Amino acid sequence: MDKFVIEGPTPLQGTIPISGSKNAALPLMAAALLGNSPTTIHNVPKLRDIYTFNNVLRVTGARVDFDEESGTLTIDPANISFLEAPYELVRKMRASFYMLGALLGKYGEAKVSLPGGCAWGPRPVDLHIEGMKTMGANIELEQGYVIANTEKVLDGGIYELDPSSVGATINLLLASVLRASEFTIKNAAKEPDVVLLCKALSNMGAEIDGIGTDTLTVRRVDTLTGIEIDNAPDRIETGTFMIAGAMHPKSELTLTGADPSELGAFPETLRKTGAEVEINGSTIRVKAPDTLKPVSIKTRTYPGFPTDLQAQWSTMMTQAEGDSKVTDTIYYDRFSYVPELVRLGADMNVEKNTVHISGKTPLKSASVMSTDLRASVSLVLAAMVAEGSTDVLRIYHLDRGYEDLEEKLSRVGGNIKRLDQDA
Ligand code: UD1
DSSP, X not given: XXXXXXXXXXXXXXXEEXXXXXXXXXXXXXXXXXXXXXXXXXXXXXXXXXXXXHHHHHHTTOEEEEETTTTEEEEEOTTOOOOEXXXXXXXXXXXXXXXXXXXXXXXXXXXXXXXXXXXXXXXXXXXXXXXXXXXXXXXXXXXXXXXXXXXXXXXXXXXXXXXXXXHHHHHHHHHHTTTEEEEEEETOOOOHHHHHHHHHHHHHXXXXXXXXXXXXXXXXXXXXXXXXXXXXXXXXXXXXXXXXXXXXXXXXXEEESOOGGXXXXXXXXXXXXXXXXXXXXXXXXXXXXXXXXXXXXXXXXXXXXXGGGHHHHHHHHTTSSEEEEEXXXXXXXXXXXXXHHHHTTOEEEEETTEXXXXXXXXXXXXXXXXXXXXXXXXXXXXXXHSXXXXXXXOTHHHXXXXXXXXXXXXXXXXXXXXXXXXX
């Protein structure tokens, strides 16, 4: 198992290219199964979750070619014969559950393992299943598996998501475009990843009304055709590096290849800390203020503050002059990073779904443990402003979602090394 050894504090100065989005790529990869010819996706990041999903696809018989050099992924569904997603793979990554919608939609049957537990609280899939039942699919749970089948043509109906869910919206789209005469998803997620999937499915030949709104209506078509499509830049990686650029008073980062239009209210929120944020096309420049101002936030669905940037924001707030609160309204239990930051010297405590932070506290090196993807990157951000040498253990979480993190940070002045944690 690897760890990072990070020597701080270091200001970050220079340019970081933004990678393709993991969360946008995964639904596109699932959608590729619905076509009757191969689909090619460009700008796919080299990340563990992508490799895992490649293997999930291969298990079915799909041919998957990933040209890592160019980030081009080609998926040919022609020889799919095994309509299952086994536990060994699904437990590694929840998004494998998209196989339920994709296989059911294309082949009328699927057997997909329920995703296992998760490091941050319960993350159920009840809405995915109830929505598919509303559509008219037969679904049973057996020994940890969802076993589903459907008629060739289903009536469809109306299903309202409560709460709104990115994953359920994606799964219901995948299940319905080839099956449901008319199916409406209310309170659908409007996250950019959902919009990109809708556009991809439309390009393949699907009929979807209301793209980009919270009411999506699907009318079935007989076949979909494979397409060539560009994956989106990663908006969470973008937000993470924007925060990195604001945390040390001498930092100034330029991010290239980003899509600022997908950041919702985030740039404006970051400006409230005193940071300079300049947007020019696909380039974002962030210059840290001399003194960071405390800014409280609440996570919301898009275009509100993303839950996937909550931990990074709290980490930055430990360096702001004054008190702030960070509330997660999407996931109530996503604060496992807090005790680790406290080990580094942060003054923060969790009450229900809010973390109260008192700044500014100088951070000092310690050994800390990654607990999930976004928590891990927050520990890296903290370590880069902490005095001394910090070990961030169990960084396999980071490898799921941040491409070339240590190279990108080293190039802009971070002092970060990957070592074998057990050596
Ligand atoms: C996706 C993202 C994840 C992000 C999250 C919220 C991917 C691979 N993951 O996760 O990084 O943090 O959106 O933006 O894209 N819920 C239910 N029942 C369900 C499904 C969801 O109650 O069947 C609840 C969840 O517990 C949560 C809320 O709905 O409180 C939103 O979750 P959801 O949008 O589904 O998250 P994911 O799609 O799993």
